[in-house]
Amino acid sequence: MSELRRFVVEDGSDLTTLVSGLEQRAPFEREPGQVLDRTFYDTFDWRVHGEGGVLELTRSARTRSPRAVAETWMVWRAAATGEVLGRWAIDRVPEFVWDLPDAPTTRRLAAVVEMRALRPLVTIRSQRATLRLIDGEGKTEARVVVEEVVVVGGAGRPDLLLAPTVEVQPVRGYPRATDRLSELLAAQVVLRPADRDLVEEALAIAGFVPGDYSSKLRVAVDGDAPALDAVVAVLHALLDTMAVNEPGTRLDLDSEFLHDYRVAVRRARSVLAMAKGVVPPDLLDHLRSEFKWLGDITTPTRDLDVYVLTYADFEATLPPALRPDLHPLLAFLVERQHRAHAELVSELDSPRYSRAMDRIRSWLADPGAEPHAHDPLVVPEAEMPTSAFSATRIWRAYRSLVRDGRRITPYSPPEALHDLRKDAKKLRYALECFGSVFPAGALAPLVKELKGVQDVLGEFQDCEVQKGSLRDFGEALVGEQGTDAAATLMAMGYLIEQLDEREREARAQFAERFAFFDRHHNRAHFRQMFGPPEPAHPDPIAPEESSTMSVEP
Amino acid sequence: MKVLATYNIKGGVGKTATAVNLAYLAAEQGARTLVWDLDPQGAASFYFRVKPKVKGGSEALIRGRRAVDRAVKGTDYDNLDLLPADFSYRNMDLELGDTKKRTRRIDLLIQPLAKQYDYVFLDCPPSISLVSENVFRAANALVVPLIPTTLSLRTFAQLDRFLADNPGRKKQQILAFFSMVDNRKNLHRELVEKVSADRHDVLATRIPAASDIERMGIKRAPLPAFAPRSRSATAYRALWAEIQARL
Numbered sequence: 112m113s114e115l116r117r118f119v120v121e122d123g124s125d126l127t128t129l130v131s132g133l134e135q136r137a138p139f140e141r142e143p144g145q146v147l148d149r150t151f152y153d154t155f156d157w158r159v160h161g162e163g164g165v166l167e168l169t170r171s172a173r174t175r176s177p178r179a180v181a182e183t184w185m186v187w188r189a190a191a192t193g194e195v196l197g198r199w200a201i202d203r204v205p206e207f208v209w210d211l212p213d214a215p216t217t218r219r220l221a222a223v224v225e226m227r228a229l230r231p232l233v234t235i236r237s238q239r240a241t242l243r244l245i246d247g248e249g250k251t252e253a254r255v256v257v258e259e260v261v262v263v264g265g266a267g268r269p270d271l272l273l274a275p276t277v278e279v280q281p282v283r284g285y286p287r288a289t290d291r292l293s294e295l296l297a298a299q300v301v302l303r304p305a306d307r308d309l310v311e312e313a314l315a316i317a318g319f320v321p322g323d324y325s326s327k328l329r330v331a332v333d334g335d336a337p338a339l340d341a342v343v344a345v346l347h348a349l350l351d352t353m354a355v356n357e358p359g360t361r362l363d364l365d366s367e368f369l370h371d372y373r374v375a376v377r378r379a380r381s382v383l384a385m386a387k388g389v390v391p392p393d394l395l396d397h398l399r400s401e402f403k404w405l406g407d408i409t410t411p412t413r414d415l416d417v418y419v420l421t422y423a424d425f426e427a428t429l430p431p432a433l434r435p436d437l438h439p440l441l442a443f444l445v446e447r448q449h450r451a452h453a454e455l456v457s458e459l460d461s462p463r464y465s466r467a468m469d470r471i472r473s474w475l476a477d478p479g480a481e482p483h484a485h486d487p488l489v490v491p492e493a494e495m496p497t498s499a500f501s502a503t504r505i506w507r508a509y510r511s512l513v514r515d516g517r518r519i520t521p522y523s524p525p526e527a528l529h530d531l532r533k534d535a536k537k538l539r540y541a542l543e544c545f546g547s548v549f550p551a552g553a554l555a556p557l558v559k560e561l562k563g564v565q566d567v568l569g570e571f572q573d574c575e576v577q578k579g580s581l582r583d584f585g586e587a588l589v590g591e592q593g594t595d596a597a598a599t600l601m602a603m604g605y606l607i608e609q610l611d612e613r614e615r616e617a618r619a620q621f622a623e624r625f626a627f628f629d630r631h632h633n634r635a636h637f638r639q640m641f642g643p644p645e646p647a648h649p650d651p652i653a654p655e656e657s658s659t660m661s662v663e664p
Numbered sequence: 665m666k667v668l669a670t671y672n673i674k675g676g677v678g679k680t681a682t683a684v685n686l687a688y689l690a691a692e693q694g695a696r697t698l699v700w701d702l703d704p705q706g707a708a709s710f711y712f713r714v715k716p717k718v719k720g721g722s723e724a725l726i727r728g729r730r731a732v733d734r735a736v737k738g739t740d741y742d743n744l745d746l747l748p749a750d751f752s753y754r755n756m757d758l759e760l761g762d763t764k765k766r767t768r769r770i771d772l773l774i775q776p777l778a779k780q781y782d783y784v785f786l787d788c789p790p791s792i793s794l795v796s797e798n799v800f801r802a803a804n805a806l807v808v809p810l811i812p813t814t815l816s817l818r819t820f821a822q823l824d825r826f827l828a829d830n831p832g833r834k835k836q837q838i839l840a841f842f843s844m845v846d847n848r849k850n851l852h853r854e855l856v857e858k859v860s861a862d863r864h865d866v867l868a869t870r871i872p873a874a875s876d877i878e879r880m881g882i883k884r885a886p887l888p889a890f891a892p893r894s895r896s897a898t899a900y901r902a903l904w905a906e907i908q909a910r911l
Contacts, residue, residue, distance in 0.1 A: 187694075195742040198692075198693070199693070200693075212693075215695055216694040216695055243740075246715075248714070250712070250713035250714055250715075250740065282740075283736060283737060284738055
């Protein structure tokens with residue numbers, strides 16, 4: 112479908128004259144006028160926008176059409192063409208995609224927004240006149256929509272009237288009609304082409320910048336700058352991510368605020384672990400223990416979030432007859448999640464939390480003011496160029512991963528795989544935090560394969576943890592409900608069996624993925640980018656441990 | 665993508681009204697929907713006010729000289745497109761007979777549309793022909809309107825036998841329902857009750873014989889578009905809900 116064509120009406124022009132003038136130039140049919148309240152929605156991390164879409168709730172403020180079946184619609188369209196991607200008649204405002212009726216379109220939208228809350232951003236009131244260009248059969252070949260828009264105020268912002276616009280909306284299969292109307296509009300002296308679309312304009316007025324948040328770490332560090340600067344810059348960015356996600360975490364708007372908050376905490380812990388020799392040890396020890404605490408206080412809520420989110424998948428693996436038996440588990444999980452979240456909020460309100468945040472913020476604001484900040488005996492690597500610093504840290508993390516990974520056998524205990532997963536995460540975070548000093552093109556394939564290893568380790572660990580949790584939940588349920596819990600326990604037993612099976616598959620897959628990651632090509636690549644200057648041997652751990660390891664073929 | 669064909673060996677049973685109204689309802693719910701008007705008479709195209717013309721005609725489509733999606737026209741309704749009829753479709757049997765994979769041709773033409781549409785409705789000409797064999801291959805479900813007359817039920821039995829004798833065809837569902845039911849006629853009531861008791865696979869929704877359905881030809885629009893709250897439109901909604909539950 113061709114692009115929309117939008118024009119702005121010059122100040123002081125009369126719309127009625129414009130419309131009647133157009134009507135004389137082509138065979139139009141005028142539709143009843145409409146007044147619509149349109150509220151634009153997106154997730155906190157702009158997933159709809161990121162996929163080139165617009166999601167809006169449309170209410171007829173006043174309709175003259177007695178034919179309208181529903182007054183309120185959720186409409187999802189392509190921003191560029193206006194093509195409707197999905198549409199739902201609704202009787203209550205959805206908070207999540209799963210509040211919409213199940214349909215193929217809902218499943219497509221779900222693939223975009225997943226578990227994120229749909230948040231209302233800005234409302235406009237639009238008064239519309241639509242002219243349909245018709246052929247001899249009365250078929251619509253294109254539309255002209257004349258629209259007067261008020262951006263509805265809120266939070267101290269007054270209503271704002273925008274300049275009226277005129278837009279050509281194409282109909283598939285009738286490109287000539289669209290061209291004809293575009294030419295007709297372009298020839299009107301009172302119209303000039305619009306430079307941005309209505310949604311962008313309304314969002315800007317309401318103070319939103321689409322795409323301004325992403326869970327990806329976006330910080331560029333300078334390879335020539337001292338290592339301390341890079342550490343500070345990365346921690347700054349991570350602390351900002353935590354701050355941005357804190358309100359949503361406190362309100363539990365959706366599970367991902369806490370998730371992103373925790374990822375930032377883990378990345379920060381990783382950075383701190385790498386910052387030995389760069390940050391004075393007293394401060395470093397303090398920060399590491401406070402960030403570990405942040406990880407600990409957020410874990411119970413996150414774990415329960417995951418169970419609640421995956422509950423539907425769990426239930427779907429059961430034979431249909433057993434599914435209702437599992438319902439008490441969901442109620443149990445939701446109740447636990449509420450409790451855990453309340454505890455988390457009280458921790459975030461605690462003096463310890465504000466002290467820890469103040470401490471790190473004041474250090475980041477002026478790292479030079481810290482005692483011994485420049486003492487080469489205390490922080491020997493603080494002045495090291497970031498490129499060299501990053502390379503040594505990435506290389507170290509890579510070596511640990513490879514060394515520990517090669518020790519994994521089909522008989523290794525789950526803890527060994529869990530530790531290996533931590534190694535993999537450390538390397539991943541090191542690459543994410545300091546990778547920007549290396550060429551992105553060379554890094555991407557390594558990260559992709561590392562992710563392959565992480566995914567399978569994650570699957571293994573998830574199954575292992577979930578099996579244990581299901582056992583704990585089972586005991587707790589029996590404690591609360593006694594023999595009433597019997598049917599639920601049976602259904603849970605079925606789940607544990609399936610998790611066991613998945614865990615076995617993940618273990619089998621691990622060997623293959625890891626071997627692929629650890630192939631000669633990647634080793635050479637890692638060594639070349641991050642390794643010490645004199646490669647005695649292309650194998651990363653050969654010089655030190657060649658006697659105990661099987662190395663290059 | 666689900667492909668539904670409205671089909672009956674017998675004509676005049678409300679096939680086209682069914683295809684047009686169900687497609688409209690699917691689109692109204694937000695599903696991306698296409699109607700292919702395979703009938704050279706072009707009744708579905710007429711309802712949508714689209715000229716029954718495809719450049720190059722049936723030959724260009726069947727032989728792949730014109731991509732199916734380039735012949736598609738947007739209707740006046742969101743998410744609802746039409747592949748128009750063309751008078752040359754009367755020769756489609758001959759065109760199909762000349763191609764390789766002669767009974768799979770239409771299926772092969774539709775499959776590339778899977779990314780663009782959630783539902784494709786094929787409005788088929790009556791009769792059993794190479795076109796209908798193609799349609800049987802392409803469709804996930806045959807939506808079969810039955811009028812409560814002895815002759816109409818006889819053709820339904822013929823269809824059943826034909827499909828049963830055609831082991832090569834794709835397993836598709838037969839979704840038969842009563843159409844043009846006039847409850848004032850004793851014969852209609854008796855036949856509907858008898859068949860419903862004998863055959864549990866016949867859908868429960870009955871579409872009444874109603875003048876508003878006939879008005880589709882005057883309004884040249886799907887019924888729910890111009891009379892959304894009418895009894896017949898309500899019946900079509902119930903039918904669509906029942907079909908969706910079966911798919």
